[in-house]
Amino acid sequence: MxxxxxxxxxxxxxxxxxHARQALVDDExxxxxxxxxxxxxxxxxxxxxxxxxxxxxxxxxxxxxxxxxxxxxxxxxxxxxxxxxxxxxxxxxxxxxxxxxxxxxxxxxxxxxxxxxxxxxxxxxxxxxxxxxxxxxxxxxxxxxxxxxxxxxxxxxxxxxxxxxxxxxxxxxxxxxxxxxxxxxxxxxxxxxxxxxxxxCSAHRQTVSAAREWARHGKVGPDDRYLIVNPFFHSFGYKAGILACLLHGAAMLPQPVFDVAQALRRIRHEKVTVLAGAPTIFQALLDAPERGEQDTGSLRLAVTGATIVPVSLVERMQAELGFDLVLTAYGLTEAVVATMCRPGDPASLVARSSGRAVDGYELRIGRPGGNEPQPAGVEGEVLLRGENVMLGYLDDPEATAETIDQDGWLHTGDVGRVDEQGYLTITDRLKDMFITGGFNVYPAEVEQVLARLDGVVESAAIGVPDERLGEVGKVFVVRRDPDLAEADVLAHCRERLAGFKVPRHVTFVDALPRNPSGKVLKRELRQATK
Missing domain, CATH: 3.40.50.980 (Rossmann fold)
Structure with missing residues (x-):
């Protein structure tokens, strides 16, 4: 067949x-x-x-x-x-x-x-x-x-x-x-x-292939019961969730909003075997007061990533939550499931790396602005090439050409390095994006929204460390109206941005630091918050 x-x-x-196997369980x-x-x-x-x-x-x-x-x-x-x-x-x-x-x-x-x-x-x-x-x-x-x-x-x-x-x-x-x-x-x-x-834009063959690779490395099978807390609107929930289950006959257990107590109850009562998400989800499970009352022994596979994963977290996920297999992975909307750890990789490797390239992808560390390969251990831009790279951006050939070069390499905008075995470690971002609770936040989008707020001259958004969410937004605002308050800035953002994009902190400044060409020096803003 x-x-x-x-x-x-x-x-x-x-x-x-x-045919008769349970496919989906959602409340009643x-x-x-x-x-x-x-x-x-x-x-x-x-x-x-x-x-x-x-x-x-x-x-x-x-x-x-x-x-x-x-x-x-x-x-x-x-x-x-x-x-x-x-x-x-x-x-x-x-x-x-x-x-x-x-x-x-x-x-x-x-x-x-x-x-x-x-x-x-x-x-x-x-x-x-x-x-x-x-x-x-x-x-x-x-x-x-x-x-x-x-x-x-x-x-x-x-x-x-x-x-x-x-x-x-x-x-x-x-x-x-x-x-x-x-x-x-x-x-x-x-x-x-x-x-x-x-x-x-992704073709059917690409969407199906991405789901198949994710499921293959996680050894997903018909006896698995997958609590899907990653949102379906994201490739992690749709392709590495719904479609991964379909490919192998696993049961889907969707959860609309992550609630740690509810997740623990479902893990116990519905014998969940697979759980994937940002490290904050697993940290929340470990720290939950209700954890001692719930049996998590059915858990088998965890897949995480999107940010730094402490070695101690991987070890606790195995020892205290009962996971047999903990894997990290790296991907982006334009190239879903590009790298992934493999079963048998030690906890230290899982924590410090995002795995190596899966079938259908070539991985290269390139020099900034080009695609000349860097040797093992040397940092550069993460480049990907293969049949699963997106077809292109909708109605935007210029942006597509800027992202996928003439040799077919997708320029991710992430900085990383690979070791001698081809395992990728993400070390920084060329772009200013930061990740809040597993969701990407792009400062320019926040800045554009604030540009429409009366009383704002200009603004600059950055990500700052947060114990629970990994990073949250902080915005520096130059105001022309001294009566403009933090509450005004946040209310304006809440009306026009999804909640995870809304800054958590607002600082008013007289001017933003700039280099001689006029570019805002966000590095100085980050240093000022340390």
Whole structure:
């Protein structure tokens, strides 16, 4: 049997091989692989009934849930392109992505965390035609996953079964058959140093391959039960989560918001074997007062990364949480799962490195501004090349050319070194990005938002150490209005930025340090905070 190379083919193969095995558990909902396949086909028929055609873009703005998984798989089953949206995004951020992708439909968790997402989006989009959200003329359908306090716009997820009745099942199966490994499967948005988000486009073959490599090195199998706390809107939750499970018949246990007490209860009661996430998640489990009351002996595999991992943390994860296998990995939206440790690597190597290149990638440390290789042990920019490097940025050939050179090397903007065995250690960033609780934050985006606040002359954002989250944002603000207060700055950011991007600290200064060419010297700002 041929190896599946499209997301619909992966789902079909899973439903055939693991028909009655539990695929997804979410509160009171438990779906077998046969049930999941049926749910996806019904949702895909409903999408077709709503006018979605192959190549159309469909956004999902929601937390982890069984409906997210079914909706995402249905998007690709209908031949469309998945556009995951951060569940913490504001209406302004979502409107921008929907416009740029010309999305035809949006699945939104209205009422999640007490917000009114649809109202936020309507306000942010502004006036326009008679589409479901005026100001977004390409958007023809709004599907709500209702939470307490949700509005009544659009159709609910429960309405989809009725809508599906107008589309013959064989029509959708024919569409799924026609999906090619080279078709675009998803567009995941990331941000660059300019602060303007960029949509990384991946083909089905690339999305499936990334998930397969992650699962292969973690030895994921049909007996695994994977508590997925990494958000589905991120490649770590979608590709190294949902799809990794589909490829090997493992059970998915989505958690919408990380709550340490709830995670410990689920680990015990649902016999969780796999858990992946930023080091802060594992530190929180170790430090939880409830840990002594919960049995974590079912845990088998942990995969972490995104920041420095202390050796002591790896050792405690094994000794106190019971993990048999702890691995670190490195990747980015443009090149998911590029390097990974291997089973049998010692704790010291797992902690200090991000592993070596997985199949489908070449890893090189290059000189700044070029791709000439540096010898082992010498720092330089991390470069990646291979068939799993993104196709390019959506509608942005200039940014694509700046990131992927003529020889096919992806310039990551990260600084690192490799040892004689090819293991990668990330040592710094060429870009100013910092990581808060596993999420990338780009200072330029924060600075652009503050540039629109009355009373601000200019600002500079940096990441500063934080015991719980690894790093948090600190912003230095030059103000023209002496009455402008820290509370004003934070309120402005909270209205326009996802919570993890909002600075935790504000310092007002008379001027920002600059070099002779006028560039802000963020190194001096970082030194001033030590």
């Amino acid at each position: 041929d190896t599946p190379r499209t997301v619909p083919a992966v789902l079909r193969a899973a439903a055939t091989a693991h 909902v438990s779906l077998s692989y046969a049930d999941l396949h049926a749910e996806v086909r019904t949702t895909a028929r409903a999408l077709v009934a709503l006018g979605i055609r192959p190549g159309d873009r469909v956004g999902i703005w929601a937390p982890n849930s069984w409906q997210w998984a079914a909706s995402a798989l249905a998007v690709t089953y209908a031949g469309a392109v998945l556009v995951p949206l951060n569940s913490r995004y504001t209406g302004h951020e979502v409107a921008d992505v929907l416009r740029r992708t010309r999305a035809r439909a949006l699945v939104a968790a209205d009422g999640f965390l007490g917000r009114n997402q649809v109202d936020e989006l309507r306000t942010a989009a502004g006036d326009g035609d008679a589409s479901p959200i005026p100001g977004l003329p390409d958007l023809t359908s709004l599907i709500r996953l209702p939470y307490p306090g949700a509005g009544s716009e659009g159709v609910t997820y429960a309405d989809l079964a009725r809508l599906a009745g107008s589309v013959p099942a064989e029509d959708v199966e024919a569409v799924a058959d026609a999906v090619s490994a080279d078709d675009i499967a998803d567009i995941l948005f990331t941000s660059g140093t300019t602060g303007r988000s960029k949509g990384a």
